[in-house]
Amino acid sequence: MYAISLGDDGAELRPLEPWQAEEFLAHIDRGREFIGQHNALPDVVADLESSRAFLQAYAQRAATDTGRLYGIRTDGTLVGAVFFRRMDVEQGTAEAGCWLEPSAVGKGLVTRAVRVIIDWAIRERGIHRVEWWVSATNEPSIAVARRLGMSKDGVLRQSYLYRGKRHDEEIWSVLAPDWRADEQAV
Incomplete structure (x- = not known):
């Protein structure tokens, strides 16, 4: 299995597969x-x-090129994930997302990992627009969108019913030409 280093701290990105269910x-x-x-x-x-x-559902999405799921590991331990919840190569759009367990917060892991998958989607799969849908109250996730150079497209008011309460969702995005220009400027 391949692993992509996320830096000098031993963090890496690897696919998550059904045999890793436990x-x-x-x-x-x-x-x-x-x-x-x-x-x-x-x-x-x-x-x-x-x-x-x-995990099987994401394996099927990978097989049909409609999504991907990658685990974030530190020193070999699974501590979070980044993923393409949906991916439409024909339309050139994808929606990225993430989560972390508390021990992994504040280390820049999500930003580094999402940067890797966005770069892959744009350069290898020809994705033109990568979206980031986030609860308007999820400040850490909004901060990731900002660090990645995404633009806030808008707010879907009370669009997400979660645990009996309606939440606003923000939609952020980055377009391939902007991503490439930002990467060249670094």
Whole structure:
């Protein structure tokens, strides 16, 4: 299996696959309450069967080129993930997302990992627009969008029903020409 280094701190990005369901469930269990603040994943991945089903769904998306899921590891331990929730190569659009367990917060892991997958999507798959949908109250995730040079496209007011409450969602995006220009400027 391949791994992509995310820097000098031992962090790396690797695909997540169905055979890793036990490890994935243990990771979700470690961060269940924290991850669940803004993300329904802990409600979906509740046991080994649902963990395997979630990973299998992303394996199917990878096989059909409609999504991807990558684990973020520090010193070999799964601590989070970045993913393309959806990907439409024909239309040139993708939606990226992330989550971390509490032990991994504040280390720049998500920003580094999302930078890798956006770069891959634009350069290798020809994606023109990468979106970042985020709860308007999720400041850390909004900060990632800003650090990646994304533009705020707008707010979908009370569009997301989560745990019985309606939430606003912000949509951020980066376009391929802007991404390439930013990367060349660095």
